[in-house]
Amino acid sequence: MSEPRVLLRQMFDAAVEAAQSSHCLPPHLPPPPRGRTLVIGAGKASAEMARVVEQNWPGELSGLVITRYGYSAPCERIEIVEASHPVPDEAGLAAAKRILGLVSDLTADDLVICLISGGGSSLLVLPGEGLDLAVKQDINKALLKSGATISEMNCVRRHLSSIKGGRLAAACHPAKVVTLLISDVPGDDPADIASGPTTFDPTNCADALAILQRYGIAMPDAVRTLLESGRGESVKPGDARLANSETRMIATPQMALEAAAGVARAAGVPVHILGDSIEGEARDVGIVMAGVARQVVTHGQPFAAPCILLSGGETTVTVRGDGRGGRNVEFLLALGVTLNGLAGVHAMACDTDGVDGQEEIAGAYLAPDSLARAWEQGIKPRESLANNDGHGFFGALGDSVISGPTLTNVNDFRAIYITA
Known part of the structure; x- marks a missing residue:
């Protein structure tokens, strides 16, 4: 089985590459x-x-x-x-x-x-x-x-x-x-x-x-x-x-998601694209996606594990705190808090332009032990979420994803890898 963090990053990179102008622009020149x-x-x-x-x-x-x-x-x-x-x-x-x-x-x-x-x-x-x-x-x-x-x-x-x-x-x-x-x-x-x-x-x-x-x-x-x-x-x-x-x-976002899905399938992991235009509050989307992931783990529905749930779109964040955040790490932190360390669930959420929020950080990676590692450092995940401090949370764990300027932008990449 592919190492989750490596595979998810390869999928993100493929999504970005599919939207590069060098590939997709020349055929459309008048x-x-x-x-x-x-x-x-x-x-x-x-x-x-x-x-x-x-x-x-x-x-x-x-x-x-x-x-x-x-x-x-x-x-x-x-x-x-x-x-x-x-x-x-x-x-x-x-x-x-x-x-x-x-x-x-x-x-x-x-x-x-x-x-x-x-x-x-x-x-x-x-x-x-x-x-x-x-x-x-x-x-x-x-x-x-x-x-x-x-x-x-x-x-x-x-x-x-x-x-x-x-x-x-x-x-x-x-x-x-x-x-x-x-x-x-x-x-x-x-x-x-x-x-x-x-x-x-x-x-x-x-x-x-x-x-x-x-x-x-x-x-x-x-x-x-x-x-x-x-x-x-x-x-x-x-x-x-x-x-x-x-x-x-x-x-388009759909083109990028299909490229990412191709990487997962080549690695032998079934992948399901849930949508390329998912909107709503980032933390609410995270809670919903956590419910879907838990259903896969517990009941094998709507898909059997192992599998990857892939989605795109553009969520929003109503800022109430003063932390360092962006919509992708907000989604990811809400997903992690809701899963509460559920075994076998890994995820990555990044902005395809390389900037989530206002920082030069594309997004982050979530592992089943992310919350436990945070608690060991004295970081309280729910407080981080309430303070819109996703970058602070994942940065302290060494799990930020930094791509640098990608020179393209087809919105958000969200992948949940359920291994068992």
Whole structure:
């Protein structure tokens, strides 16, 4: 039988590798235009995507993309700007303004290749009418702590922006726009990947206002006015400016999970993909998954051991403590607390971009003896969970998973290996 920790890490690595631009981007490149080719974009994978475009493009091109600090890739013709994630900063703001300037004089003979991946919502920042960067930062921080889903957060972001929600594609008109997407959102909705800068938006200002009110997020007068007046409305279906714009999904969470499953099957372990778009509070998902794992161990249902339960998606964390955490280690710690040392159950949960929360830690590994080892060190697992301190908990055990920047992002990887 494969050593659980080794096999789970091999599966995570395979999931990340399957979403690398070098594999999945070239087949989706459009033919060169009669006019200019301009490359723009934003996201944690955008710099690596730009590098691959340069290597595979037959003619002239230029452009600018924005990526997270530390996620740059060497390019010769496309400028790479690094900015802040998950809270936007001045570097992202300045670069977003420059991108709008680059697309301001395009013709129908020109082509825009837009490279979009997860993280683009904070990297491609341009506040809406009457707003400034400080307001966007405050709203973004509040949303991240609120427990709102990624779809809800991106609805708000689209309506407080001058570049998201289809506005970037509209600014490129009449040029042809081909957007290459690496999905990091449940359901792979283009409107939710980086808040949809090049795709139409079916939601409206009233929806965004209702979300802010639902989670009790304080709104400055300028935000309330923008939403209540409708002046923050995004580009809607049927808008003529998007008639020459298309999107191509080049990598998805499901593709990554299938690659990971292939590694497990090659090792002789049955694997079951439970879903690629699981959402909800991270600790609640951990509790549910613990119940499924216990059923496998105790009753051989719904699957017989040995087996691996694999899932993806994007959970949320309502922050109540002041620990060092992220949604994957929150899930994993809740799973461990609920299993309470159940023999034969191992797990790994990581973010495929290499960053879980705001630290350069992808996630962690959980073993049947993790809680016992924590108690030996005087660490109380339930208190760590209550304090949102998953990184502190697993770091003390030496069980953090550190991958470094992966240069891609197809959301979360969660694998539970039940050996007996």
